Amino acid sequence: MSDRSRPHRMTKERSAKYKLSKLTASRARTKVSNWVRLGKITRPNNCEDCDSDFHIEGHHDDYLKPLDVRWLCSACHSQWHTTNGEALNAY
Numbered sequence: 001m002s003d004r005s006r007p008h009r010m011t012k013e014r015s016a017k018y019k020l021s022k023l024t025a026s027r028a029r030t031k032v033s034n035w036v037r038l039g040k041i042t043r044p045n046n047c048e049d050c051d052s053d054f055h056i057e058g059h060h061d062d063y064l065k066p067l068d069v070r071w072l073c074s075a076c077h078s079q080w081h082t083t084n085g086e087a088l089n090a091y
Contacts, residue, residue, distance in 0.1 A: 028066035032058050035067065047073035
């Protein structure tokens with residue numbers, strides 16, 4: 001069965017909520033990237049949890065607070081999401 005012939009699985013309300021959450025997350029990531037590029041905030045060299053210096057990533061606990069970022073290595077970031085799930089205001 002092709003994807004086009006399948007019935008829609010999301011209601012319009014759920015679809016709108018999903019799109020809004022993705023837009024909110026995207027805007028938060030873009031704002032952090034722009035502020036780092038402009039030098040308004042600095043990306044630290046080490047993870048806040050384990051002090052590793054390998055592949056530091058920004059983590060949002062709440063996408064509605066785009067500049068409230070924790071800097072974690074990829075391993076700690078993955079572990080955070082395994083333990084806590086998605087961030088607030090995420091789908």
